[in-house]
Amino acid sequence: MLNRMSTAAQSSRSSSLHSVSVAGAVVRDDGRVLAIQRADNGNWELPGGVLEIQESPEAGACREVLEETGVEVDVERLTGVYKNMARGIVALVFRCRPIGGSERTSDESAAVSWLTPEQVTATMTEAYAIRLLDALSDDAPHVRVHDGHSLLHAA
Numbered sequence: 001m002l003n004r005m006s007t008a009a010q011s012s013r014s015s016s017l018h019s020v021s022v023a024g025a026v027v028r029d030d031g032r033v034l035a036i037q038r039a040d041n042g043n044w045e046l047p048g049g050v051l052e053i054q055e056s057p058e059a060g061a062c063r064e065v066l067e068e069t070g071v072e073v074d075v076e077r078l079t080g081v082y083k084n085m086a087r088g089i090v091a092l093v094f095r096c097r098p099i100g101g102s103e104r105t106s107d108e109s110a111a112v113s114w115l116t117p118e119q120v121t122a123t124m125t126e127a128y129a130i131r132l133l134d135a136l137s138d139d140a141p142h143v144r145v146h147d148g149h150s151l152l153h154a155a
Contacts, residue, residue: 019089022057023048024065024096025135026073028114033132034098035120036068037111044123046132047109048091061094069112070104073097079135080142082127085152095135125149 023046026034036047047068051060058075065073073096082091103112115123120132127146134142145152 017088018083019087020051020057021048021089021091022051022060022064023091023093023131024061024073024075025079025093025132026065026069026071026096026098027135028098031136032114032116033120033135034065034069034071034103035113035115035124035132036109037113039105039108039110042110043125043128044115045128046093048093049108051092057092058094061092061096065096066101068106068109070101070106071098071112072100074099078141079137080131080144082131082143083145084127084148085145086147091131093131093135126151 024034025046034047035044037044047065048061049064051057055063061075062073065071075094075096077095078092079095080093082093083089084091105112117133117136120129124132127149130144130151
């Protein structure tokens with residue numbers, strides 16, 4: 001009976017857990033944004049990944065951008081919060097500006113490129129393109145939900 005209670009408690013807790021990721025929407029003075037082609041699935045996205053336990057969201061975004069692209073950044077502001085409803089991942093996206101380093105690929109990135117907003121729309125799925133497009137807007141931070149590919153209407 002104790003085993004059952006323990007398992008039931010874990011089951012209810014695990015269904016409410018979320019993973020938190022961070023990403024950097026790196027914008028150059030000419031309006032181009034930094035993107036990577038992921039090595040694992042070939043999709044174009046902005047650089048980012050899982051936030052580490054002892055790390056601030058801003059530091060995590062800087063680390064992820066540097067690890068995946070070789071570009072050093074300063075965080076300017078939070079531009080959006082995005083939840084993948086299918087996978088339970090909450091992503092915090094920060095607009096950043098490049099301050100150093102040079103573009104290079106990594107184990108996680110097959111290609112690194114500076115894209116125009118039109119190229120972002122043409123090469124990325126809606127759920128990822130919107131993150132970069134939101135970073136280019138002057139609006140307050142956006143909150144959006146998606147299924148990993150397309151935006152969903154919030155309930």
